[in-house]
Amino acid sequence: MTYRPEFRAMIAAHVDTVNWLEKDPDRRQAIVLAQRTAMAPPPHPAPIPVAQTWVEELGHSDLVARVYRPDVEGVLPVLLYFHGGGWIGGTLDVLDDSCRIIANSAECVVVNADYRLAPEHPYPVPLEDCMDWIEWVDRQIGRFGGDPNNVAVAGNSAGGHLATAAVLRARAAGRADFAAQVLVYPVLAASVAAGSYRTNERGPFLSGPQMAFFWESYLGRPVEPADLANPDLSPGTASDLAGVPPTILVSAENDPLSDECDAYAAALRKAGVPIAARRYEGQIHGFFTMSRVTGDAHHATIEAARRLRDAFDATGRKELQQLWDASAWR
Amino acid sequence: MSAEVEIVTHPSMRGKVAVVTGGARGMGAEFATGLVAQGVNVVIGDINADAAAETAKRIESEAPKDGGRVVSARVDVTKRADQAALAQFALDTYGVLDYWVNNAGIFPQAGILEIDEAQLDSTFGVNVNGVLFGVQAAAAAMGDRGGAIVNMASVSAFRTRATRGTYGASKAAVDHFTHFMAVELGASGIRVNAIAPGFVDTDMLAWIHETPGVLEQALTTVPLGRLGTTKDILSVMLFLLSDSAAYVTGHTLIIDGGSRLN
Numbered sequence: 001m002t003y004r005p006e007f008r009a010m011i012a013a014h015v016d017t018v019n020w021l022e023k024d025p026d027r028r029q030a031i032v033l034a035q036r037t038a039m040a041p042p043p044h045p046a047p048i049p050v051a052q053t054w055v056e057e058l059g060h061s062d063l064v065a066r067v068y069r070p071d072v073e074g075v076l077p078v079l080l081y082f083h084g085g086g087w088i089g090g091t092l093d094v095l096d097d098s099c100r101i102i103a104n105s106a107e108c109v110v111v112n113a114d115y116r117l118a119p120e121h122p123y124p125v126p127l128e129d130c131m132d133w134i135e136w137v138d139r140q141i142g143r144f145g146g147d148p149n150n151v152a153v154a155g156n157s158a159g160g161h162l163a164t165a166a167v168l169r170a171r172a173a174g175r176a177d178f179a180a181q182v183l184v185y186p187v188l189a190a191s192v193a194a195g196s197y198r199t200n201e202r203g204p205f206l207s208g209p210q211m212a213f214f215w216e217s218y219l220g221r222p223v224e225p226a227d228l229a230n231p232d233l234s235p236g237t238a239s240d241l242a243g244v245p246p247t248i249l250v251s252a253e254n255d256p257l258s259d260e261c262d263a264y265a266a267a268l269r270k271a272g273v274p275i276a277a278r279r280y281e282g283q284i285h286g287f288f289t290m291s292r293v294t295g296d297a298h299h300a301t302i303e304a305a306r307r308l309r310d311a312f313d314a315t316g317r318k319e320l321q322q323l324w325d326a327s328a329w330r
Numbered sequence: 331m332s333a334e335v336e337i338v339t340h341p342s343m344r345g346k347v348a349v350v351t352g353g354a355r356g357m358g359a360e361f362a363t364g365l366v367a368q369g370v371n372v373v374i375g376d377i378n379a380d381a382a383a384e385t386a387k388r389i390e391s392e393a394p395k396d397g398g399r400v401v402s403a404r405v406d407v408t409k410r411a412d413q414a415a416l417a418q419f420a421l422d423t424y425g426v427l428d429y430w431v432n433n434a435g436i437f438p439q440a441g442i443l444e445i446d447e448a449q450l451d452s453t454f455g456v457n458v459n460g461v462l463f464g465v466q467a468a469a470a471a472m473g474d475r476g477g478a479i480v481n482m483a484s485v486s487a488f489r490t491r492a493t494r495g496t497y498g499a500s501k502a503a504v505d506h507f508t509h510f511m512a513v514e515l516g517a518s519g520i521r522v523n524a525i526a527p528g529f530v531d532t533d534m535l536a537w538i539h540e541t542p543g544v545l546e547q548a549l550t551t552v553p554l555g556r557l558g559t560t561k562d563i564l565s566v567m568l569f570l571l572s573d574s575a576a577y578v579t580g581h582t583l584i585i586d587g588g589s590r591l592n
Contacts, residue, residue: 006341045519046474048426071418101425295344295369302345302371302399302424330396 001199001254004282006294011204020209032119032217036089042292044093048100054144058113058132065113065133066092067144068103077108077150077179077312078141080133082166084157084184084289086214087118087126094289095156098301102154105305108312109146111137115162119217126158126218127232130166134175150312152180152245156288157257158214160186164235171243178245180311182304184288185251185261188236190215190227194259206285208256236264246274246320248307250300252283274314274321276307278329303329332554332587335562337364340572344369345398347424348571349416351407351464352434354381356532357482360560361431361567362400363389368568370429371398373420375413377434379404399424407434407460410467417471429571430468432461432481437534439493449496457500458507465511469520476519478571481508483526485586501526505582512580521579523570528586530558554587 003011022028051071055064069076081099083090092112103110115129138148155163160183167181192215197208215223219233227233238244247268251261258279265277280287280296291297307324314320348365352358353374362372366389376382382402389400401423405416420427436456438449461481468479484501486494504524511522529535529548535557538545549555566585569575584590 045476048475049421049471049473071421097426103425104421105423105425107422291345295341295346297345298347298426299345299369299398302347302426305425306399330393330399 002282003254003284004294004296007284014204016203016207018210020207020213028217029119031213032088035086039085039089039094040091041094041289044096048097048104050100050103056140058129058136060132061116061129063114063116063129064092065111065136066096066099068099068110068112069144070104070107072107075145075147077106077152078137078146078148079103079106079108079110079182079308080137080151080153080163081110081112082115082130082153082155082159082162083112084155084159085117086211087158087218088214089117090159097291098289101298101301102305102308105302106308106312108152108308109141109144111141119220122220123218124232127162127165127169130162131169134166134170138175149176150179152178152182152308152311154182154184155186156184157285158187158218160184161188161235164188165232167245168231168235168238177243179314180246180248180308181244182248182308183250184300184304185255185257185285186236186249187211187257188234188260188264190223190230190233192223194256196259197256200254200256204284206256211256236260236267241267241271241273244268244271244273246311246314246317247276248304248311249275249277250288250304251277251279252285252287253279253281254283255285257285272317274311274317274324276324276329278303332556335559335565337561337565337568340368340568340574342573343568343571345371346428347371347373347420347426348429348431349373349375349420349427349468350431350433351375351405351416351460353402354378354385356534357527357530357560357563358431358433359385359389360564361433362386363392364561364564364568365429366393366398366400369396369398371424372400373416373423374400374402375405375407375416375434376402377404377406407432407464408455410463413460413463413467414470417467421471427468427471428477430464430477430479431567431571432464432479434460435482438496440496441493442495445496453496453500454503457497458503461504462507465515465522469515469518472518472520474518477521478575479511479520479522480567480570481511481522481524483508483524483582485526485528485584485590487526487582488584489590508582509580516579521575523575523578523580524582525563525566525570526582526584526586527563528552528558528584528589530560530563532560551592552587552589553591556587558585558587
């Protein structure tokens with residue numbers, strides 16, 4: 001396993017002192033609170049300019065979304081974004097830069113939407129909040145000059161999991177197809193048995209046992225083999241992938257989730273779903289939002305946004321795949 | 331003869347976004363190529379749209395595997411609205427703007443008694459107004475988020491040779507303007523510096539090769555004994571844009587092999 005040079009000093013200094021196997025509820029809650037603090041973004045430079053922003057309420061449970069609109073006239077396609085944080089943490093701030101870049105370069109309205117967090121609100125609450133945001137977009141996005149018939153979803157890590165699962169749920173409920181899904185090292189399978197969990201057992205940044213802790217916090221229990229057959233929990237292992245929207249997938253080499261990302265990319269390819277996948281060598285889980293540390297953060301954002309724009313403009317799935325294949329993801 | 335310049339990798343530049351004006355040819359094309367090699371996503375702006383597109387295509391095809399992207403757009407740097415549109419094009423393409431290189435420039439020659447309105451207007455229009463409008467466009471697109479700008483001055487701002495009055499005065503204006511830009515944009519985290527090349531072997535210096543003896547004569551004034559290369563300038567431009575120069579602003583770095591001293 002190799003790491004990008006910008007992480008070497010941090011990795012050398014890294015010692016994981018958290019007991020991820022802790023069973024005592026009070027001490028587990030203390031870990032959750034410490035994780036939320038650890039996931040807070042570093043002091044932020046001023047925001048990347050976009051033409052307009054709004055803060056919008058979902059209408060229940062105090063949840064809000066930030067809506068960003070680029071300096072482009074007319075009705076624009078829409079991206080609905082769910083942040084990561086192991087279902088237990090993360091905020092809209094962490095994704096603020098990424099959403100602004102995507103709004104500008106994919107020329108779309110971006111909705112950076114919050115959801116309630118486990119363990120206080122375990123499955124299915126976070127997923128249901130995401131479904132509510134999809135409905136909100138379908139009904140409300142016209143007010144912001146967004147096109148409800150050209151909507152993509154996105155998320156990183158647990159947010160990528162929620163996006164993928166929400167798309168499957170919406171499809172099952174008969175919603176019209178999404179234009180694309182943009183998944184950044186998503187959680188795709190409710191299992192902690194993959195080989196990449198072993199090779200990243202001690203982290204850093206995301207370790208196998210830490211991911212197991214997140215799963216247990218989300219479900220209120222450890223994962224079980226039957227969870228692999230539940231598309232809400234294992235959206236990447238669904239038996240029928242043919243109706244999955246065109247997928248832009250970013251993954252990291254050194255990540256417990258890299259195996260499930262690779263498997264999903266292969267399965268989508270096999271099912272004929274347009275896919276643009278890039279595994280960032282030397283990268284770690286979480287790099288997408290570490291723009292102060294690694295240049296690959298904005299690199300991946302810009303490259304993903306480019307392909308999202310292709311998907312919004314696409315006239316057919318075959319043409320989209322050809323377009324994606326013709327352009328190297330550097 | 332001095333050693334060849336060494337281009338170092340600046341890890342902080344990877345994934346950033348840069349605009350280079352006058353990037354279709356010469357030094358600007360070298361800048362764009364060098365930025366792409368650092369993993370920077372580049373917009374080449376040039377008044378010659380076809381040449382810019384061709385250069386972008388060439389750079390893209392020759393770029394290393396982990397290099398940045400490059401696109402092109404037409405810009406008349408003497409037009410404030412054109413430069414604002416160029417900055418917006420960078421945002422539309424890449425989502426963010428981090429660096430801006432005010433490279434476009436012209437090099438007229440005329441004796442003091444011969445300088446006419448047309449020469450003054452065109453030279454100051456490109457070399458001075460163009461730099462100011464570029465800084466205005468860049469700063470608006472960077473907002474309060476910070477960034478780095480490099481303006482092209484010239485050693486002609488600091489040394490005096492007959493027939494270079496218009497050019498030297500325009501580049502002296504760039505040098506001085508850079509101080510004000512640095513002062514006023516510092517609070518937004520935007521650094522503004524300038525570079526002042528001496529004799530650099532580009533199309534703009536073709537005249538030096540045209541008459542026998544001119545090159546030799548010119549070199550007698552260069553302590554390091556050779557013409558500069560575009561890479562000599564690129565190296566310093568990358569330094570000034572990168573976080574290696576995080577505390578450097580309002581500075582004009584002369585890259586002339588020492589020629590200003592003779």
